[in-house]
Amino acid sequence: MADWSKIEALPSSKLTELFAGDPDRLATLSLDVSGIHFDWSKTHLTRDAIAAFAELAKAQDLAGKREALFAGAVVNVTEGRAVEHTAERGEGKPESVAIAAASHARMRALIDAIEAEALGPVRHILHVGIGGSALGPHLLVDALGREDKRYDVAIVSNVDGVALEDVFERFDPAATLLVIASKTFTTTETMMNAESVLQWMTEHNVEDPYGRVIALTAAPQKAMDWGVDETRILPFAESVGGRYSLWSTIGFPAAIGLGWDKFEELLEGAAEMDRHFRLAALHENAPALAAFADLYYTQVRGAETRAPFAYDERLRLLPSYLQQLEMESNGKAVTADGQPVGRPTAAITWGGVGTDAQHAVFQLLHQGTHLVPVEFIAVIEAGDTLAEDHHKALLLNAFAQGAALMAGKQVEDPARSYSGDRPSSTLLLDDLDARTLGALIAFYEHRVFVNGVLLGINSFDQFGVELGKEMAKEAAKGGGSFDPSTDDLIKRAFG
Numbered sequence: 001m002a003d004w005s006k007i008e009a010l011p012s013s014k015l016t017e018l019f020a021g022d023p024d025r026l027a028t029l030s031l032d033v034s035g036i037h038f039d040w041s042k043t044h045l046t047r048d049a050i051a052a053f054a055e056l057a058k059a060q061d062l063a064g065k066r067e068a069l070f071a072g073a074v075v076n077v078t079e080g081r082a083v084e085h086t087a088e089r090g091e092g093k094p095e096s097v098a099i100a101a102a103s104h105a106r107m108r109a110l111i112d113a114i115e116a117e118a119l120g121p122v123r124h125i126l127h128v129g130i131g132g133s134a135l136g137p138h139l140l141v142d143a144l145g146r147e148d149k150r151y152d153v154a155i156v157s158n159v160d161g162v163a164l165e166d167v168f169e170r171f172d173p174a175a176t177l178l179v180i181a182s183k184t185f186t187t188t189e190t191m192m193n194a195e196s197v198l199q200w201m202t203e204h205n206v207e208d209p210y211g212r213v214i215a216l217t218a219a220p221q222k223a224m225d226w227g228v229d230e231t232r233i234l235p236f237a238e239s240v241g242g243r244y245s246l247w248s249t250i251g252f253p254a255a256i257g258l259g260w261d262k263f264e265e266l267l268e269g270a271a272e273m274d275r276h277f278r279l280a281a282l283h284e285n286a287p288a289l290a291a292f293a294d295l296y297y298t299q300v301r302g303a304e305t306r307a308p309f310a311y312d313e314r315l316r317l318l319p320s321y322l323q324q325l326e327m328e329s330n331g332k333a334v335t336a337d338g339q340p341v342g343r344p345t346a347a348i349t350w351g352g353v354g355t356d357a358q359h360a361v362f363q364l365l366h367q368g369t370h371l372v373p374v375e376f377i378a379v380i381e382a383g384d385t386l387a388e389d390h391h392k393a394l395l396l397n398a399f400a401q402g403a404a405l406m407a408g409k410q411v412e413d414p415a416r417s418y419s420g421d422r423p424s425s426t427l428l429l430d431d432l433d434a435r436t437l438g439a440l441i442a443f444y445e446h447r448v449f450v451n452g453v454l455l456g457i458n459s460f461d462q463f464g465v466e467l468g469k470e471m472a473k474e475a476a477k478g479g480g481s482f483d484p485s486t487d488d489l490i491k492r493a494f495g
């Protein structure tokens with residue numbers, strides 16, 4: 001059992017006192033890595049806290065587990081698999097790096113063929129996938145695809161037909177490529193959506209609709225059995241987890257939509273963060289420091305949630321992306337060897353976009369009774385070109401919110417008082433380009449890993465999603481009865 005006593009015994013000084021007591025605080029708790037400035041000085045981390053966490057990390061063999069991750073050892077112990085998303089960006093076991101490079105080369109060749117109209121005219125890319133097979137590519141295309149739109153890319157995940165019909169209204173079936181993204185090639189929602197797209201193409205007399213299907217999968221045989229031609233299947237390794245898969249061929253919509261150079265820059269940015277994570281000492285290691293702050297709040301201060309706010313419209317999908325990454329990875333109750341964890345695991349990740357969120361949920365952050373560590377993500381270089389200084393206003397709002405959360409304000413009227421001492425961290429990107437976004441996402445992945453290792457859990461399985469899936473399948477077959485409430489709901493909906 002890990003010993004948390006030193007961490008639990010850390011003195012709980014106020015943020016303003018911590019600043020007053022240590023002139024070097026900002027320097028100690030800020031870092032610049034891969035075009036991102038990280039500032040944890042408005043969290044309650046201190047030198048002593050970092051030292052205590054570093055001790056725990058040693059006891060939990062973080063360094064050994066980190067090496068095992070990059071070496072392609074079986075770190076996903078419950079599924080008996082290596083975890084090799086870093087190999088997709090060139091950092092990992094040489095054999096796995098070579099396999100990833102070959103699958104990227106295959107993807108590039110197919111993109112070249114599509115651009116040369118080998119599959120006929122293509123203007124629209126309709127990507128169907130869900131969870132990790134949608135959230136990552138969607139984030140990339142949304143964040144980086146504002147300028148130079150090479151194709152109209154739509155990413156549909158929901159089984160609700162409304163999502164597909166909205167796309168059908170805007171896309172020309174004769175100029176659409178159907179991209180089926182599914183690691184397992186069995187996910188009900190994705191397969192149902194894929195069938196409906198094919199049907200739509202057929203109804204609109206598209207000649208050879210199967211000839212316009214591309215599959216991104218770790219189960220190529222299943223894709224072939226479904227009817228996708230082998231030449232249009234872009235496989236990726238089983239050891240790349242779904243929520244870590246945007247670097248693999250699952251990133252196809254980004255690679256074709258943004259252009260190959262940008263996709264490569266994305267991988268390079270992530271690789272730079274990989275090397276930082278692997279080599280930097282813990283007291284100046286961005287993923288480790290972020291995880292220490294996460295754990296301080298969940299384990300010592302009882303925080304149940306954390307809230308990232310993207311102060312940049314281009315990153316509006318980041319909070320949803322992080323929800324899957326963090327909650328599917330670390331929302332567990334048992335350790336890697338099956339024992340009860342006996343302490344809280346992942347915080348509930350929620351968040352939103354600034355400045356909108358200020359006028360909606362920040363009331364609770366400033367005056368509510370919950371402790372919510374806030375994370376501001378902002379970009380120095382503006383995404384817009386408007387003459388009015390929108391971007392300056394946006395950034396100043398982010399910075400002012402962090403200052404207000406920390407400082408608070410005491411007045412006579414309790415309703416108008418702010419307790420202050422509310423923690424926040426800031427990630428300030430120089431620019432939102434592919435390289436920096438790659439580094440940012442890799443930073444979050446490694447932060448999740450450090451959280452998992454210090455808690456002793458396996459961040460790479462997701463058995464918790466299975467039961468609901470099984471029961472939905474059973475209900476679809478019309479089989480069995482559930483409980484009085486569920487049976488009644490089914491009867492009301494379907495008679």
Ligand code: F6P
Pocket residue numbers: 130131132133181182183184185186187190242243328462465
């Ligand atoms: O529902 C959980 C999950 O397995 C995710 O982990 C995964 O990203 C998603 O479903 C989609 O799975 P697939 O890529 O196999 O369709």
